[in-house]
Amino acid sequence: MGRQPCCDKIGLKRGPWTVEEDHKLMSFIMNNGIQCWRMIPKLAGLLRCGKSCRLRWINYLRPDLKRGVLSEMEENQIIELHARLGNRWSKIASHFPGRTDNEIKNHWNTRIKKRLKRLGLDPITHQPIQQKTQQSHEEKSPDSRNENDEEEEIIISHVLKDPSETQVHTSCCNNISTETETETETETGTTSLINKYEMLMLTSNLDMDLWMTNQEMDSISTGYRPSFSLEDSVNCYPNSSASSILETSAPFHEFAETADSMVSWDFGFNQFDQQFLFPDTMG
């Protein structure tokens, strides 16, 4: 006989998570860690399947998540990594501490894909769509070219570069500006999300000290450091309430200071997930 089924799917809740559910899941994980996703909804008093809990934690509740719009540099790095790795979102996400594969995948499908198409590049092969590119260039007289055109050319030449030229890429990314729409249009959503998160943190009776201690101990025992820089997170929201999260949450601030000394950034979420195992706190 094999294992017990993951969930019978009868009487389980689906759809968007409520604040109460988030609170329950977050409190449980903060205090007990993660050992078996199947057991978590039962132990936490949630009418969800373990898979749903896992997804909610990874994509939304994890305290090290970097919230807010992806930076220009991140976006260009995604393009480069996608050219090298294809649709391997988790691999790509592993290069962006605090970003989830789902987030990057969504960003790719909703923004970058369109951007590349607009630039005359095939989003799958990253090669120019020859006819269209030629045609569009012929249609434009030299006078009609604007700054965006120049910027697009920089991106095209950049994407077509040998992917191994990462160093060149990184420095060149700093000069590439994406569409101005991105910054402002997501501001409202981001602020709302941060406010929700802030409320969750403040209303949750979370043992952050225990959490931080476990993080510290685990990193010592495994030699692994968490992939997290709150400084980076704050940079995403220069005028939002994110900074107030730091101010009102001392453990986070301490964590940020610890994170400042981190050296290695290149590891995946698989490793990240491992650090949430707290064997000493599980029954």
Added chain:
DNA sequence: AAATGCTTCAACCGCTGTAGG
């Protein structure tokens, strides 16, 4: 103000590799 279309992204679905029984 209402209707319609578009965009975004959280959440689900189904598949795969791995490992337990």
Added chain:
DNA sequence: TCCTACAGCGGTTGAAGCATT
């Protein structure tokens, strides 16, 4: 060795919000 659960992954969906008519 086989069966099955589990974790993780990528593709897809649909609700909600926003923009346009």
